[in-house]
Amino acid sequence: MTDTTQTGYALDEADRETFRRQGFLTFKVLEEEEMVRAWRTERLALMDRSNAVYTEEWAVSGNTNISNYDRHLDNDFLADLITDRRITDRVASVLGPDVLCWRTEFFPKYAGDEGTDWHQADTFANASGKPQILWPQDSDFGGTLTVWTAFTEATVDNGCLQFIPGSYTSMNYDETKVMEYRPDSINRNRKEGGVRRGFFGYDYRELRIDPDFVPDESQAVPIVLRPGEAVMFWSTLMHASYPHSGKTEEMRLGFAGRYVPTSVHVYPDTDVVEEYGGKVSLERYGAVVVSGENRFDHNRIATQTTTGHPFRAH
Numbered sequence: 420m421t422d423t424t425q426t427g428y429a430l431d432e433a434d435r436e437t438f439r440r441q442g443f444l445t446f447k448v449l450e451e452e453e454m455v456r457a458w459r460t461e462r463l464a465l466m467d468r469s470n471a472v473y474t475e476e477w478a479v480s481g482n483t484n485i486s487n488y489d490r491h492l493d494n495d496f497l498a499d500l501i502t503d504r505r506i507t508d509r510v511a512s513v514l515g516p517d518v519l520c521w522r523t524e525f526f527p528k529y530a531g532d533e534g535t536d537w538h539q540a541d542t543f544a545n546a547s548g549k550p551q552i553l554w555p556q557d558s559d560f561g562g563t564l565t566v567w568t569a570f571t572e573a574t575v576d577n578g579c580l581q582f583i584p585g586s587y588t589s590m591n592y593d594e595t596k597v598m599e600y601r602p603d604s605i606n607r608n609r610k611e612g613g614v615r616r617g618f619f620g621y622d623y624r625e626l627r628i629d630p631d632f633v634p635d636e637s638q639a640v641p642i643v644l645r646p647g648e649a650v651m652f653w654s655t656l657m658h659a660s661y662p663h664s665g666k667t668e669e670m671r672l673g674f675a676g677r678y679v680p681t682s683v684h685v686y687p688d689t690d691v692v693e694e695y696g697g698k699v700s701l702e703r704y705g706a707v708v709v710s711g712e713n714r715f716d717h718n719r720i721a722t723q724t725t726t727g728h729p730f731r732a733h
Contacts, residue, residue: 428508438513442587443652445642448505448568454647458570458672461496470725472703485697489704491523491676493725498707501676502731506566507710509651510678514564517681517711519718521552521563528578528663528671533606533615535660536623537634539587543654544594545626546619546694553684562587562655563677569644570672577671578663580642580650583634586657591634592626599625600696612636615662619695634659681713708732 430438438444449457470493473486491497500506501520511518541561542550554561573579598621605620612633634657641661642650652658654677663671679685685706686692692699705721707730713720723729 428505430509430512435512438651441582441584442656443582443584443642443650444509445644445648445650446505446509447647448500448503448649449647451646454570457496458646461494464496465490465494472725473699485692485695485699487525488699489523490525491520491707491724492703492705492721495724495726495728497523497674498724498728498730500568500674501707502709502733504733506568506649506651506676507678507733510564510566511710513651514678514680515711517713518678518709519681519683519685519706519713520676520678520709521683521685521706521718522677524675524677526567526673526675528660530663530665530668530670531606532578532663533608533617534578534662536611536616536618536621537583537657537659538618538623538626539590539592539657540594540654541590542594545592545623546598546600546621547692548597549689550594551686551689551692552679553687554679555682558682562653563679564651565654565675565677566649566651567673567675568649569646570674571646571670573642573644573671573673575641575643575661576664576666577669578661579644579671580673581636581639581659581661582642582652583638583657584640587653587655590655591628591632591657592623593628594626596626598622600694602696616659621695678709681708681711681715681718685718687717 434444472489472492491501543552544550552563600620602620605617608615609617686701690701705719707721710733
């Protein structure tokens, strides 16, 4: 499923082959100084939630605040980032010309925070218990393309991502199973393979198809990024993160944009998303066309932010 149209940032054949083999690819979105300068301003702007699409009182839970999903729907900088051709041309090289961004999320990791469990996501039913994306039945694909952009430095010491290359072709987890949410388990020093891990109040091991399955961490590679750099990967790739060692008080922050073809059904038969101990109403939600055009009528589409800033598809 590739688009042969070449643009300034489309993947060349060598990058396509690397992505097919590994399931991930790193690249630069913004210069480091540009990202540092932008985040210095935008972190203050994001404290104003008056135009956010999700009601904060519903969503705050433990150390996970799902009201901070989809801040691109009210923030101009994030709206322009998810539609930046340095991202969308590369995404369209894999997914085809017509692409939606269906969700964004911030991933902070503070000094002393545990690492994230090894996991894979196909339908994203893992926490909510209900599929959040469904590909057409005749499709050989699944999951989403995630572009995780480093807003701060991401290192092994402060909790960067880890991937097991090539592991995106088969699922080791059953998302139809139910994980129990235990907010008091967060940062409680549960260890796997000697590494402190958790999943934001869940235990992702509960979804393993084979209860004896153990990820082969000897194959894992760290994804070290500077501010402004990004990694694009299949959500079905086995991925995790290191703990934040606490050697510095600076948090690690990533911003994830999640992309699918316009043919994928987003939030089917869903009006409220409940997960991580909170819930958000989708009343004001809309997916964003970031590349090509939308020829389907099964998804809610947002053409501008809540403040009137237009989304620009390429």
